[in-house]
Amino acid sequence: MKLLVTFSRKEGKKPIIAQVVRDTGVLVSVERALIDSSEGEALIDIPDDTCRIVRDKLADLGAAVRFLEEEIALDESECVDCGACISICPQEVFSFDEESKLHMDAEKCVLCGRCIEICPHRALSRKSEA
Amino acid sequence: MKKTIHQVNERIRDGNARVVTAEEMPGLVAELGEKDALAEVDVVTTGTFGAMCSSGSFFNFGHADPPIRMERVWLNDVEAYAGLAAVDAYIGATQQSTTREDQYGGAHVIEDFITGKSVELRAISRGTDCYPRRTITTELLLENLNQAIMCNPRNGYQRYNAACNSTDRVFYTYMGMLLPSCGNVTYSGSGLLNPISNDPHFRCIGSGVPCFLGGAAGMVIGEGTQASPGGGFGTLMVTGDMKQMDSEYLRAATMKGYGVTLYVGLGIPIPVLDIETVRSCAVKDEDIWVDVIDYGIPVRNRPSMMKVNYAMLKSGRFEMNGEEVRTSSLSSLRRARRIASELKGWIESGKMTLCLPTRPIDYTKKASPMRETVQGPRVLEIMDRRIITISEDEPIRDAARKLLKGETNHLPVINSEGVLVGIVTTYDISKAVVNPGKGTLVRDIMRRKVVTTTADEAVDIAVQKLEKHNISALPVVDRDFRVAGMLTAMDLGKLFGGRWLK
Structure with missing residues (x-):
C-alpha cells in the first residue's frame, strides 16, 4: 500500500521516517521524496497489513498521511492508445494489451507526474485534481 | 495470371471482392503461396494513425456584407494564411494560438470544427474600392463554410527513424520525451500496415487514387513534400473533405517542448493485380528497418545508434549497447488497425472502388538538405x-x-x-x-x-x-x-x- 506523507520541517530536522521504521519495525520503502528547507513530501510503500500502525505513528510525529489508491486517471475518450507514456514511466505502469490497447496498472504509480506532463492528448490526470 | 483494375472493381460492385488488411496478408501468402494469393485476394487495405505535422485545411468563408478582402485571418486566435484572394484561408496544423501558445493551435481548430464546435473568425483588411470593409468578427460552424478541404502536404511517412538521447539531460522533442543516457526509445508508424511500405515502388499508389483520410473518403494528390522514397522515406500529399471527417481519426495534440500537431488517420486500399503486388503486400514488421537516431546531438545528420525493425520496436523492448531499453510508440497501432478494417468494410460494401494512378510517383527520388548560402555564426x-x-x-x-x-x-x-x-x-x-x-x-x-x-x-x-x-x-x-x-x-x-x- 502506498502512503503520501507530508510534513513540515519548521520545528527542526526530525528523521521521522527513520523513527517510524525503528519504532514499528516495518520496513518502509521510499519511492519518491521531495524535501526542502521548510517542508517535505514522501511517497512510501509498506505492506498492506502494517498501514494502520505506520499511519498512526506518522501522525503522532506530526505528519499528514494520505492513502493512495489508483491515483492516476485515464480519460478513455481522449486516449488514442499511442503509448507515448509507456517507456517514460519509471514504474512501468503502462503497457499494451494483445489488442494494442493501453493498459494501466495504477497501483504501481508513484505520482511522479511525468506521463501527465507529456501525454500528447492530455488524457492523463491525477484523480484528486480530475 | 494477372487481373485488371476493372475486374477488381466489378467484383467490388458485385459485392464479391475479397479484401484483407495488410496485417492479414503475410500469413495468407505464407499459407496459400503467391499464385493462389493473387487469385484469392483483390484488395489489401492499409492504415496509419500518428502525428502528421505537415497537415492543414483550406476554408472558404463566403462573402460578408459589405464585403471584405481578408488580409489577415485568425480562427480562435490561431492565424491562418490569407494571401489567397478575399475569403479563402489555409490553416496549418502546427500554427499556435497567439494567446494560448502550445495549448491550442491549428490542429485544435480543425478538431473543433469537426466535432461541431463554434469557431471565432477574426479578420482585418486595409479596405479597397471593391472590398470596403476593414474588420470582421463572427462565429462559424463547419456547416457555415462553403468548403473545408483538408490538404496535407506530407502524410503517411513510409517509416520513421526511432529516437533516443545519449546526453545526461531529458530532451522534449517531436518524438516525445527522450530520457537521458538512452533511457528509452520512441518511434512512430504502423510498420507492416503502412500504405507505402506495401507499395514501395508506387505501382498502385499515386495521383487520383482513393484513400481514407480522417474518416472521410479522400484522395492521394501525389508525391508528398520532402519525399525520399529512394532512401525508403516516401511521403504522400493527400486531400479530403473535412465535412465528412470524424474526430475518432483526427486528433489535435501537443508534444511537450515542441508544440501543436495533428494526429491523422490515413489508409490506402491497394488493388492486387499481379504477383509483384502480392509480394510487396506480404511485407512484415521484421522487413522494415530504421535507425535509432541520437537526438542529443544537435546537427542535421544525427548519428545512428543501431538499426532496428518494427517487430523489435513493437515488442516494447530490445537490447541496445548491451542494455535492455524500453520503447514508446507515438502513433497508435490500434487505430491504424481500425482504419485498415474500416476501409476493408467500405470496399466490401461497395462504398469505395479503386483506380490506378493517373500520374506516377518517382520511387527513386531522394530529398536533399537545404542549400544554405549564409552560414550562421560559429x-x-x-x-x-x-x-x-x-x-x-x-x-x-x-x-x-x-x-x-x-x-x-x-x-x-x-x-x-x-x-x-x-x-x-x-x-x-x-x-x-x-x-x-x-x-x-x-x-x-x-x-x-x-x-x-x-x-x-x-x-x-x-x-x-x-x-x-x-x-x-x-x-x-x-x-x-x-x-x-x-x-x-x-x-x-x-x-x-x-x-x-x-
Whole structure:
C-alpha cells in the first residue's frame, strides 16, 4: 500500500521516517521524496497489513498521511492508445494489451507526474485534481 | 495470371471482392503461396494513425456584407494564411494560438470544427474600392463554410527513424520525451500496415487514387513534400473533405517542448493485380528497418545508434549497447488497425472502388538538405581566445589570483596532461573562503561536471547550453578535450552590431 506523507520541517530536522521504521519495525520503502528547507513530501510503500500502525505513528510525529489508491486517471475518450507514456514511466505502469490497447496498472504509480506532463492528448490526470 | 483494375472493381460492385488488411496478408501468402494469393485476394487495405505535422485545411468563408478582402485571418486566435484572394484561408496544423501558445493551435481548430464546435473568425483588411470593409468578427460552424478541404502536404511517412538521447539531460522533442543516457526509445508508424511500405515502388499508389483520410473518403494528390522514397522515406500529399471527417481519426495534440500537431488517420486500399503486388503486400514488421537516431546531438545528420525493425520496436523492448531499453510508440497501432478494417468494410460494401494512378510517383527520388548560402555564426568567431587555465593540484589561492589577473569569472581546470577535468568560478572560491573545511587545492572545490562547446559549434547551440544549464560560460575544447578558449555570455555581445545581426 502506498502512503503520501507530508510534513513540515519548521520545528527542526526530525528523521521521522527513520523513527517510524525503528519504532514499528516495518520496513518502509521510499519511492519518491521531495524535501526542502521548510517542508517535505514522501511517497512510501509498506505492506498492506502494517498501514494502520505506520499511519498512526506518522501522525503522532506530526505528519499528514494520505492513502493512495489508483491515483492516476485515464480519460478513455481522449486516449488514442499511442503509448507515448509507456517507456517514460519509471514504474512501468503502462503497457499494451494483445489488442494494442493501453493498459494501466495504477497501483504501481508513484505520482511522479511525468506521463501527465507529456501525454500528447492530455488524457492523463491525477484523480484528486480530475 | 494477372487481373485488371476493372475486374477488381466489378467484383467490388458485385459485392464479391475479397479484401484483407495488410496485417492479414503475410500469413495468407505464407499459407496459400503467391499464385493462389493473387487469385484469392483483390484488395489489401492499409492504415496509419500518428502525428502528421505537415497537415492543414483550406476554408472558404463566403462573402460578408459589405464585403471584405481578408488580409489577415485568425480562427480562435490561431492565424491562418490569407494571401489567397478575399475569403479563402489555409490553416496549418502546427500554427499556435497567439494567446494560448502550445495549448491550442491549428490542429485544435480543425478538431473543433469537426466535432461541431463554434469557431471565432477574426479578420482585418486595409479596405479597397471593391472590398470596403476593414474588420470582421463572427462565429462559424463547419456547416457555415462553403468548403473545408483538408490538404496535407506530407502524410503517411513510409517509416520513421526511432529516437533516443545519449546526453545526461531529458530532451522534449517531436518524438516525445527522450530520457537521458538512452533511457528509452520512441518511434512512430504502423510498420507492416503502412500504405507505402506495401507499395514501395508506387505501382498502385499515386495521383487520383482513393484513400481514407480522417474518416472521410479522400484522395492521394501525389508525391508528398520532402519525399525520399529512394532512401525508403516516401511521403504522400493527400486531400479530403473535412465535412465528412470524424474526430475518432483526427486528433489535435501537443508534444511537450515542441508544440501543436495533428494526429491523422490515413489508409490506402491497394488493388492486387499481379504477383509483384502480392509480394510487396506480404511485407512484415521484421522487413522494415530504421535507425535509432541520437537526438542529443544537435546537427542535421544525427548519428545512428543501431538499426532496428518494427517487430523489435513493437515488442516494447530490445537490447541496445548491451542494455535492455524500453520503447514508446507515438502513433497508435490500434487505430491504424481500425482504419485498415474500416476501409476493408467500405470496399466490401461497395462504398469505395479503386483506380490506378493517373500520374506516377518517382520511387527513386531522394530529398536533399537545404542549400544554405549564409552560414550562421560559429563559436570560433566570437569566443575569447585567451587560454587561462589552472592545474587541479594548485592551491585555491592561486586560482583566485588567476581569476583576478585574467578578469574572468570562470577558470577551466586541467590535469597534468592538459586535459580539461573541471571548472572553478569566483563563486566557488568565495564559498571556499567562507567554508574552508573542504580542502586547500583546486581539485577539492572544482566542479567536475563541465558543460563544454567546440570551436565549430553553431553559436545558437552553445546559447541553448548556457540557458539549459543556467550558466554563463562554456570552455571551448578541441578533440582531445584540451581548452582552446572560452565562450562567455559577454562574448555573445559581439553578435550585436556585427555582421550577424544586420
